[in-house]
Amino acid sequence: MVELRKIDSDNYEEVWKLRSLDNQKGYKDTVEEDFATAYLELLEGDHPPMFLAIYNGEEIVGYTLILYYELCEDNAHCEEFEILRKDFGDKAIYEFGSFMIDAKHQGKGLGRQAMEKILEYIHSSPQGEADSIFLICKTENKTAEKLFTSYGFADVGKQVFGGEKIMRAGLGLAPTQPKDALTHNCKH
Numbered sequence: 423m424v425e426l427r428k429i430d431s432d433n434y435e436e437v438w439k440l441r442s443l444d445n446q447k448g449y450k451d452t453v454e455e456d457f458a459t460a461y462l463e464l465l466e467g468d469h470p471p472m473f474l475a476i477y478n479g480e481e482i483v484g485y486t487l488i489l490y491y492e493l494c495e496d497n498a499h500c501e502e503f504e505i506l507r508k509d510f511g512d513k514a515i516y517e518f519g520s521f522m523i524d525a526k527h528q529g530k531g532l533g534r535q536a537m538e539k540i541l542e543y544i545h546s547s548p549q550g551e552a553d554s555i556f557l558i559c560k561t562e563n564k565t566a567e568k569l570f571t572s573y574g575f576a577d578v579g580k581q582v583f584g585g586e587k588i589m590r591a592g593l594g595l596a597p598t599q600p601k602d603a604l605t606h607n608c609k610h
């Protein structure tokens with residue numbers, strides 16, 4: 423059975439060893455970069471990172487990094503946030519920031535089972551209500567794109583970082599299609 427558990431001093435060394443396939447390098451940040459992102463978010467972010475190991479029974483087979491943001495003009499320098507804020511009217515979002523299943527465990531249905539647990543977790547609003555979940559996917563990463571699409575993520579039609587897709591899934595009553603730009607009160 424697949425489960426999500428926090429990454430802490432008992433299991434971080436196992437997470438540190440997880441690796442994607444060679445031909446998947448570049449589809450996501452490295453494990454080291456994800457640890458650095460989680461550390462910086464903890465130190466400087468408004469909300470703690472949700473950095474979770476994916477267990478199959480007692481074995482760690484992957485991990486995910488989820489982040490929660492309230493969108494306002496203060497973080498408008500982040501192009502993808504500005505697109506979500508202006509085109510969809512999102513006020514708060516979960517970023518599905520990183521997701522991987524170790525090379526030796528791929529293709530056995532664990533990615534799909536993990537997606538279900540991750541979405542269930544996000545739908546429980548662990549850090550607050552949000553309008554959507556988004557992620558950034560390389561255009562050539564067709565396996566991941568197909569998986570995300572099957573869970574309701576749609577390409578928002580605008581690219582960032584020189585050709586990466588923003589994929590978004592609305593939460594609750596949030597729109598699934600872009601709407602005209604809205605003005606919002608900023609919580610900060």
Ligand SMILES: CC(C)(COP(=O)(O)OP(=O)(O)OC[C@H]1O[C@@H](n2cnc3c(N)ncnc32)[C@H](O)[C@@H]1OP(=O)(O)O)[C@@H](O)C(=O)NCCC(=O)NCCS
Nearest residue numbers: 442446449521522523528529530531532533534559565566
């Ligand atoms: C995306 C990823 C998490 C999927 O994990 P997984 O455990 O292999 O996924 P599953 O076994 O549950 O398979 C999910 C789907 O992908 C397909 N798939 C898995 N590996 C595949 C491969 N090498 N080639 C083609 N399709 C593949 C499966 O057939 C399945 O499709 P279906 O459910 O429509 O039949 C994994 O490939 C991975 O870690 N990739 C590298 C990191 C990455 O790309 N992360 C996403 C960044 S945006």
